[in-house]
Amino acid sequence: xxxxxxxxxxxxxxxxxxxxxxxxxxxxxxxxxxxxxxxxxxxxxxxxxxxxxxxxxxxxxxxxxxxxxxxxxxxxxxxxxxxxxxxxxxxxxxxxxxxxxxxxxxxxxxxxxxxxxxxxxxxxxxxxxxxxxxxxxxxxxxxxxxxxxxxxxxxxxxxxxxxxxxxxxxxxxxxxxxxxxxxxxxxxxxxxxxxxxxxxxxxxxxxxxxxxxxxxxxxxxxxxxxxxxxxxxxxxxxxxxxxxxxxxxxxxxxxxxxxxxxxxxxxxxxxxxxxxxxxxxxxxxxxxxxxx
Amino acid sequence: xxxxxxxxxxxxxxxxxxxxxxxxxxxxxxxxxxxxxxxxxxxxxxxxxxxxxxxxxxxxxxxxxxxxxxxxxxxxxxxxxxxxxxxxxxxxxxxxxxxxxxxxxxxxxxxxxxxxxxxxxxxxxxxxxxxxxxxxxxxxxxxxxxxxxxxxxxxxxxxxxxxxxxxxxxxxxxxxxxxxxxxxxxxxxxxxxxxxxxxxxxxxxxxxxxxxxxxxxxxxxxxxxxxxxxxxxxxxxxxxxxxxxxxxxxxxxxxxxxxxxxxxxxxxxxxxxxxxxxxxxxxxxxxxxxxx
Numbered sequence: 001x002x003x004x005x006x007x008x009x010x011x012x013x014x015x016x017x018x019x020x021x022x023x024x025x026x027x028x029x030x031x032x033x034x035x036x037x038x039x040x041x042x043x044x045x046x047x048x049x050x051x052x053x054x055x056x057x058x059x060x061x062x063x064x065x066x067x068x069x070x071x072x073x074x075x076x077x078x079x080x081x082x083x084x085x086x087x088x089x090x091x092x093x094x095x096x097x098x099x100x101x102x103x104x105x106x107x108x109x110x111x112x113x114x115x116x117x118x119x120x121x122x123x124x125x126x127x128x129x130x131x132x133x134x135x136x137x138x139x140x141x142x143x144x145x146x147x148x149x150x151x152x153x154x155x156x157x158x159x160x161x162x163x164x165x166x167x168x169x170x171x172x173x174x175x176x177x178x179x180x181x182x183x184x185x186x187x188x189x190x191x192x193x194x195x196x197x198x199x200x201x202x203x204x205x206x207x208x209x210x211x212x213x214x215x216x217x218x219x220x221x222x223x224x225x226x227x228x229x230x231x232x233x234x235x236x237x238x239x240x241x242x243x244x245x246x247x248x249x250x251x252x253x254x255x256x257x258x259x260x261x262x263x264x265x266x267x268x269x270x271x272x273x274x275x276x277x278x279x280x281x282x283x284x285x286x287x288x289x290x291x292x
Numbered sequence: 293x294x295x296x297x298x299x300x301x302x303x304x305x306x307x308x309x310x311x312x313x314x315x316x317x318x319x320x321x322x323x324x325x326x327x328x329x330x331x332x333x334x335x336x337x338x339x340x341x342x343x344x345x346x347x348x349x350x351x352x353x354x355x356x357x358x359x360x361x362x363x364x365x366x367x368x369x370x371x372x373x374x375x376x377x378x379x380x381x382x383x384x385x386x387x388x389x390x391x392x393x394x395x396x397x398x399x400x401x402x403x404x405x406x407x408x409x410x411x412x413x414x415x416x417x418x419x420x421x422x423x424x425x426x427x428x429x430x431x432x433x434x435x436x437x438x439x440x441x442x443x444x445x446x447x448x449x450x451x452x453x454x455x456x457x458x459x460x461x462x463x464x465x466x467x468x469x470x471x472x473x474x475x476x477x478x479x480x481x482x483x484x485x486x487x488x489x490x491x492x493x494x495x496x497x498x499x500x501x502x503x504x505x506x507x508x509x510x511x512x513x514x515x516x517x518x519x520x521x522x523x524x525x526x527x528x529x530x531x532x533x534x535x536x537x538x539x540x541x542x543x544x545x546x547x548x549x550x551x552x553x554x555x556x557x558x559x560x561x562x563x564x565x566x567x568x569x570x571x572x573x574x575x576x577x578x579x580x581x582x583x584x
Contacts, residue, residue, distance in 0.1 A: 029450030088399035158321030
C-alpha cells in the first residue's frame with residue numbers, strides 16, 4: 001500500500017469517531033460542543049494520529065485497535081493548540097487559516113473547550129470499543145498523560161513562555177513542546193499492537209525524536225521561506241516577536257543540514273523493521289519535505 | 293472512629309502524595325511546578341477526596357486502595373478552580389483567602405497549571421501503586437473523565453458562563469458544575485472498594501445528589517449571611533454580579549427548608565448501610581451545618 005492510500009484510509013476513521021463523541025448528551029452545553037467541534041473538525045495535518053496508525057500498522061496491529069490512541073493523541077494536540085492560541089499565551093488570531101477558537105467563541109469558551117477535550121481524550125481511551133485489554137489501555141493513558149504533563153508538553157509550553165536564548169534551551173523546548181507527543185505517538189502504536197520489545201521501543205523512539213526535532217527546525221525554516229498562503233499563518237511571525245529559532249541561532253544552511261542529518265538518523269533507526277518500515281520511511285520523507 | 297479522626301487520618305495522606313507527584317523531573321519547568329504546588333497545597337476543604345475515602349471505607353476498602361481516586365478527584369477540582377478564577381472566566385482575585393493562581397503566576401501559567409493538573413490526575417490513576425486491578429483503574433478513569441467533561445463539570449461551567457434565569461436552569465447548572473464531581477466521588481469509592489452492586493450505586497448516588505445540591509444552596513445562603521472572614525471571599529459577591537441564586541429565586545426561608553429536605557433525603561438513602569453508614573451521615577451533617 002502507498003502512504004497516500006494508507007493515510008486516507010487511516011485518517012478517514014477520525015472524523016466519524018470524533019463526531020460520535022463531540023455531540024455530548026442532553027446535559028451538555030450546545031455552545032461548548034460547538035467550540036469543541038469547530039476546533040477538532042477543522043482539518044489539520046493530523047500527524048500524531050497518523051504516526052500512531054503507521055507505527056501500529058508496522059507491528060501488524062489492526063486499525064480499530066489503534067483508534068482510541070489515535071483519537072486521544074489528536075484531541076490532546078488540539079486542546080493544546082486552543083490554549084496556546086489564547087491571548088494570555090501566544091495570542092494567535094489564525095489557526096490553519098481560520099479564526100482561532102477564542103476569536104469565534106470567547107476566551108472563556110476556548111479555555112473550557114480545551115479542558116473538555118483533554119478530558120475526552122482519556123475517556124475515549126478508557127471506553128472506546130476496540131480490541132485492547134485493560135492493561136494496554138492503562139499503558140496508553142500512562143504514556144499519553146506523561147507526555148503531555150509537567151514532564152512533557154506542558155513543561156515545553158512553560159519554557160517557551162519564559163523565553164529561550166540558547167540552542168540547548170531551544171532544543172529542549174522543542175523536544176518537550178512537540179517532541180514528547182510525537183514520541184508518545186509511536187509508543188502508543190506499539191502498545192496498541194501489543195509488541196513492546198525493548199528493541200522496538202528504543203528504535204521507534206529514536207525515529208520519533210529525530211523526525212520530531214527535524215519537523216520543528218523545518219517549521220522554523222518554512223517560517224522564513226514560506227508565504228502566508230502556504231503555512232496558514234502570517235509570514236515571519238516568529239521573527240516579528242523576536243522569537244529564537246534554529247536559523248536565527250545557527251543560520252539557514254546549518255539548519256537545513258541539521259534537518260538532513262536528523263532525517264538520515266530517523267531512517268537508520270527503522271532499518272530493523274525491513275519491509276514493514278516502508279510506510280514510516282515514506283512518512284518521514286513527506287514530513288521533512290513538506291512546504292507547509 | 294469519629295468523623296474528625298477519620299478525616300485527619302484520610303486527608304493526611306493527600307499532601308505527601310501530592311508533593312511526590314508535583315515535583316516533576318529534571319525536564320520540568322520550575323515556575324510551572326510552583327504554580328501547581330501553590331494551588332494544590334493551599335488547604336481547602338477537600339470534600340471530594342474525603343467523600344471518596346468515606347464511601348470506600350463504608351464498603352470496607354483500605355485507605356491505600358482509595359488514594360489514586362482521592363488524589364485524582366481533588367486535582368481535577370483544583371484544576372477547575374484555577375481555570376474558573378481566570379479573568380476570562382469568573383475573574384476572582386481571591387481563593388481560600390489567598391491571591392488566586394493567575395494573580396501570583398500570570399494568566400498563562402494558571403492556564404498551564406490547570407491543564408497539567410488535569411493530566412496528572414489521570415496519570416496518577418493509571419500508575420499510582422495501590423491494590424487496584426486494571427479494570428478498577430479504567431472504571432475510575434471512566435467515571436472521573438465523564439463527570440468532568442462535556443456531560444458534567446465543563447458543561448456546568450459553560451451553562452454558568454452563559455447565565456441562568458430559572459430555578460430549573462440553576463439546579464441543572466449546580467448538578468453539573470459541582471454535583472457531577474461529588475457524585476463521581478462516591479462512585480469512585482465504591483469502584484475502588486470493588487463493591488459495585490446496583491443497590492449501593494443507586495443509593496450512594498442519591499446520597500451524593502442530595503448533599504451536592506444542598507451544599508450549593510447552603511453556599512448561596514452563606515454568601516448572603518456570612519462575613520468575608522469566614523467564607524474567604526468578599527460577602528455578597530454573587531448579588532453584586534447579579535448572579536442568580538436559590539435565595540434570590542425562592543427566598544431565604546424556602547432555601548433553608550430545601551437544604552433540610554435534601555439532608556433528610558440524603559440520610560434516608562444511607563439507611564441500608566446500617567452502622568457502616570455512620571461516618572457518611574456525620575459528614576452530611578458537618579457539610580450542611582458548616583459556617584464557611
